[in-house]
Amino acid sequence: MRLVLSSETRIVEWMAPEDVLHAVRQDYLEAIEWLYHVERDSRQAQRFITGAMLVNLAQRMWTRANTPSFTGALRADHRLIVRRFSEGGESCMIIDHQTQRRMATYHGCTAQRAATQDLGDASVVYHMNYDQSDQRWKIAAFVQELPRGWERRSAEGARGWLVEAFSISPLDTSGRDA
Numbered sequence: 001m002r003l004v005l006s007s008e009t010r011i012v013e014w015m016a017p018e019d020v021l022h023a024v025r026q027d028y029l030e031a032i033e034w035l036y037h038v039e040r041d042s043r044q045a046q047r048f049i050t051g052a053m054l055v056n057l058a059q060r061m062w063t064r065a066n067t068p069s070f071t072g073a074l075r076a077d078h079r080l081i082v083r084r085f086s087e088g089g090e091s092c093m094i095i096d097h098q099t100q101r102r103m104a105t106y107h108g109c110t111a112q113r114a115a116t117q118d119l120g121d122a123s124v125v126y127h128m129n130y131d132q133s134d135q136r137w138k139i140a141a142f143v144q145e146l147p148r149g150w151e152r153r154s155a156e157g158a159r160g161w162l163v164e165a166f167s168i169s170p171l172d173t174s175g176r177d178a
Helices: 018-035 042-048 051-063 150-155
Strands: 002-005 012-015 070-083 091-107 113-118 122-131 136-146
Touching: 018 042, 018 070, 018 091, 018 122, 018 136, 042 051, 042 136, 051 136, 091 136
Parallel strands: none
Antiparallel strands: 002 012, 070 091, 091 113, 091 122, 122 136
């Protein structure tokens, strides 16, 4: 790990070596591929996701078990930024700038394509945890979708409009995303 002064926030943060950054990106892309695959094998969930993300997926699968469903397959080009490593290096945040996003929707029973929708570009943030036993990074939680143009505004020097919170209380259930 090395210390890096963030030019946007003027805050010193721990940064992992390039091989760790590569592993985070690679494991994230494999997890996203699995999450948005039409015929994903739910038995592999623990290989790619953990924590709140795993609980959320299990709940969604359980509530939809007996109902006809549609499955979406998201396809996008990804540009990844890995940041905010914990002091011990076992967790971090990943910002995924997704371009050319298209969602293909398939009928759950027949696997026939029902629709395709252009979703536009987006930047999403996920919390990643390193699993020692599997020796891989896993998606632990979806954090948020960033407002459009957030990166461009930050580069133009519009400081103060986006505040990065280092921690959010798990007991805080206020707001629209609760």
